[in-house]
Amino acid sequence: MRIHQQPAFILHHHGYSETSLLLEVLTAQHGRIGLIAKGAKRPNSRVRGILKPFQRLLIGWSGKGELATLTGAEADGAHAALEGSALYCGFYMNEVLLRLLHRHDPHDRLFEVYQAALERLCRNNSLQEAVLRVFEKNLLRELGYALVLDHDIADKKPLEADVVYDYIFERGPLRLANPELHRPTEGLRIRGASLLALAQETLEDASALRDAKALMRAALARHLGEKPLHSRKLFRRSIPLSATEMEHKLDKVGS
Numbered sequence: 001m002r003i004h005q006q007p008a009f010i011l012h013h014h015g016y017s018e019t020s021l022l023l024e025v026l027t028a029q030h031g032r033i034g035l036i037a038k039g040a041k042r043p044n045s046r047v048r049g050i051l052k053p054f055q056r057l058l059i060g061w062s063g064k065g066e067l068a069t070l071t072g073a074e075a076d077g078a079h080a081a082l083e084g085s086a087l088y089c090g091f092y093m094n095e096v097l098l099r100l101l102h103r104h105d106p107h108d109r110l111f112e113v114y115q116a117a118l119e120r121l122c123r124n125n126s127l128q129e130a131v132l133r134v135f136e137k138n139l140l141r142e143l144g145y146a147l148v149l150d151h152d153i154a155d156k157k158p159l160e161a162d163v164v165y166d167y168i169f170e171r172g173p174l175r176l177a178n179p180e181l182h183r184p185t186e187g188l189r190i191r192g193a194s195l196l197a198l199a200q201e202t203l204e205d206a207s208a209l210r211d212a213k214a215l216m217r218a219a220l221a222r223h224l225g226e227k228p229l230h231s232r233k234l235f236r237r238s239i240p241l242s243a244t245e246m247e248h249k250l251d252k253v254g255s
Contacts, residue, residue, distance in 0.1 A: 001062065001063065001064055001068075002060070002061075002062040002071070003030070003059075003060055003061050003062070004060045004072075005058045005059075005060065006027050006028060006029060006030065006058065006059055006060065006061075007027065007028040007029075007056065007057070007058060007076060007111065008025050008026060008027045008028070008056075008057045008058070008059045009025065009026045009053070009054070009055070009056060009057065009111075009114065009115070009118075010023055010024070010025055010051055010052060010053050010055065010057070011024045011025060011026055011032070011053065011094045011097055011098055012024040012053070012094060012098060013037075013051060013052075015041065016036060018041070019038070019039050019040070019041045019042050020036060020037055020038045020039060020040055020041060021036075021037040021040045021041060021051060022034065022035075022036060022037075022067075023035040023036075023037055023051065023070065024098055025059070026097060026101075026110070026111060026114060027059075027106075027111070028111040029106060030104065030106055031101060031102075031103070031104060031105045031106035031107060031110075032097065032098075032101040032102070032103050032104075032105070033061070033068065033103055033104060034066055034067045034068070034103055035059075035061055035067065035068055035069065035070045036067055036068070036069050036070065037051055037070040037073075038069060038070070040070075047070070047072075047073045050073060050074070050075050051073060052079075053090065053091070053094060054079060054080035054081075054082055054090055054118060055075060055079045055080070056075070056076045056077045056080075056115065057073050057074065057075060057076055058073070058074050058076045059072065059073045059074075060072040060073075066103060080118045080119070080121070080122050081122065082118075082121055082122065084125070085125075085128055086121045086122070086125060086128055088231060088234065089121055089128050089131065089132055090118065090121060091231045091234075092132065092229065092231040092232065093114065093117060093118075093132070093135055094231075095229055095230060095231045096136070096139065096220070096224070096229070097114070097139075099224055099227075099229070100139070100143060100223055100224070101143075107142040107143065108142075109138075109142055110139070110142045113135065113138040113139060113142060114135070117131055117132075117134070117135040129203070129209050129213065130201075130203040130204070130209060132216075133198060133203055133209070133212040133213060133216055134198075134201045134203070136216040136219075136220060137149075137198060137201075137216065140219060140220070140223075143223075145219070145223065147172070147198075147215075147219060148171070148172030148173060149173075149195050149196070149198055149199035150199055151172075151173075152165070152172075152173060152174060152175050153168070153171050153172040153173060153174055154174055154175065159173060159192045159195055159196055160192045161191075161192045161193040161196055162191075162192065162193070163175055163176075163191075163192040164176045164179035164189060164190070164191055164192070165189070165190055165191075165192055165195065166185040166186055166187050166188070166189060167187045167188045167189075167190050167195070167215060168186050168187035169187055169188075169218065169219060169222060171187075173190070173192075173195060174186075174187075176189070188214060188215060188218055190211050190214070190215055191207070191208075191211055193207075193208060194207065194208040194211035194212055194215075195211075195215075197212070198212045198215070
């Protein structure tokens with residue numbers, strides 16, 4: 001099989017022999033794929049400077065099986081210049097994709113979801129938490145695990161902003177009759193206003209962001225398993241890392 005001019009982003013790369021790289025790539029039409037970039041570490045390699053995260057590429061490859069061979073790559077637009085905490089957010093998204101995506105399992109809109117999140121991280125430093133929550137919500141939807149964010153699962157009535165719900169995973173939100181009693185719930189207590197804000201992608205206040213973070217972390221945990229995310233650990237560091245340092249620290253992220 002030979003593919004040409006496929007839009008792609010590098011999710012992760014690490015050394016393979018003295019001169020080559022192993023790449024984990026998100027493509028527009030073929031999902032996540034693994035590639036060998038032969039000779040990419042050589043000083044005179046045409047692709048050495050562009051095979052990096054957050055650079056949209058047009059790539060080609062040939063071969064079948066788990067690892068194909070990169071046959072060409074060129075930049076397709078400007079590099080997403082993420083800095084500071086936005087850089088950590090970008091690597092977090094990459095790691096989540098690596099953990100949740102199977103190779104050669106395409107998802108029609110996922111490439112667009114990822115690219116839109118990168119663009120928003122570049123544009124607005126104050127909305128990073130909201131960008132991640134929307135990315136996580138849309139990622140789960142594309143993987144077939146969409147959250148119910150518009151109606152009560154008991155009576156199918158639209159959610160109400162001033163109502164507190166018990167969000168039961170794999171089912172959805174259930175109105176709490178007496179939330180002031182703080183009785184144990186089956187799932188996660190969350191305000192209707194926060195669910196609606198997440199559904200509408202308008203996470204603008206601190207309460208909605210806090211609720212959405214708790215909801216998305218619990219929802220993702222059901223699919224990520226018990227192994228902790230390396231990017232979350234690095235985010236808690238007091239001294240920021242550069243992109244190169246982050247890549248080095250994340251070299252053990254799943255292949």
